[in-house]
Amino acid sequence: MIVDKSEIDGVLTVTPGIFEDYRGYYVETYNQHDYQAAGIAVPFVQDDISVSRRGVLRGLHGDAKTWKLISCLSGEIYLAVLDCRDCSPTKGAWQGFTISDRNRMQVLVPPGVANGHAILSERAIFHYKQSEYYDPGSQFTVKWNDPAHGIWWPLSDPILSQRDR
Template sequence: MVKVAKTDLDGVLVIEPPTIFEDFRGHYVELYNRTLYEQAGVDQDFLQDDISVSSRHVLRGIHGDRKTWKLISCLYGRFYFVVVNNVPGSQQFGKWQGFTLSDTNRKQVLVPPGFGNGHVVLSETAIFHYKQTTEYDRASQFTLAWNDPALNIWWPVRDPITSERDQGVG
């Protein structure tokens, strides 16, 4: 059974996958099962999977677009994950919420269109996995500054490692 919990942000859900099994051999996790997720009310039509592998203190994002649903998981390691409402006219515009995702808690976060997301790696290495409902289209993406004082996002790292894009340069 898939466990789904609402968050402080409308449309953002925390999900516990249907099968998590551990024994002397290691771990088994069922990250997605269309039938079970649909029964739990998560009925998006995912069509692309991506991963990023990053080292400690690397911060990626905050990125998003106006059309893509994303289902975020941590395959390995641990990261702090932030979701920001960037939907013009929303009563929650500019509001954010943070989550710690890891290979031990196995929680997932469902991110709606119009929301940006970013993460910073807390472990030596982390593998960030996301399913999305559209094919990646860089031209339709928006980027929010991770350290924008108007958003006032709390990050557990003071001086993260960022790309030019995430520094507001690219």
Template sequence: MIKAVKTTLEGVIKIIPDSFEDFRGCYVEIYNKDLYKARGVEADFIQDDISVSSKHVLRGIHGDNETWKLVSCLLGRFYLVVVNCDEQSAGFGQWESFVLSETNRHQILIPPGFGNAHVVLSDQAIFHYKQSTYYNPSGQFTYKWDDPRLNIWWPVKNPLLSQRDETGKLV
């Protein structure tokens, strides 16, 4: 049975899937539409993506105003930040962080209008996300990962960044 926990951000839910472990290893069901719907996840996911990154790579803050995402870590460990990027919201700029790993198996449900970023803490990590829309690069926003007005704490001082992440807009 999965467990769904509300976070401090409106609409963001931490999901803890059930798992089975024995001498062979473990088995985890990472998505079941009926079980997730019973826990308040109404999104209709239509696309799955992964990114594979090395230690200290930081990706984000990215998002759009249409897509629900269900984020998990398939391998390794990363520090995930979710930011309210809805400029019409009273919670604009608020953020919360989570550590996702292959061992804790936590998932984070991210609503439209929120951005997410992650930095890899292990030698390598696989970031998995389900999306409720097809990827549309022209509909994406990118905020600067180190915008002083967001005041996000990062566990890495000099992350490895793409050009997109180095030049993201300031809040």
């Protein structure tokens, strides 16, 4: 497993080890012992997935208490994170990551950092582990194309939910 810091304070990328042979490959997507040994001691309590088609953009969403470990189980997504924490040295900064079932990258997103993703493949399965149980009342939303943030997206006319418009 390889863990790297990103440009956003507290956001980490994690690349699990992959065992590959003539039959295919095997990936251990989470092992509490290994993550703790790497300095990631987040107590995850809930796993969620969303399945979407090409052109869908979900987010930017976040809350003040939940850590998320994000991965793409199938297909390819573009993940954007935006630091919304008032006390952060990288407040207002954003970063984008391309995550797929081929590169198996994971992104650890701390509380107060919004995340959103756009589907690049025909279909994708977005997966995330959460440190808190889902509480819609505690969530905040940042408009995906707010010019104040200048986030680059790989699509200009995404399919959006009512909330994300």
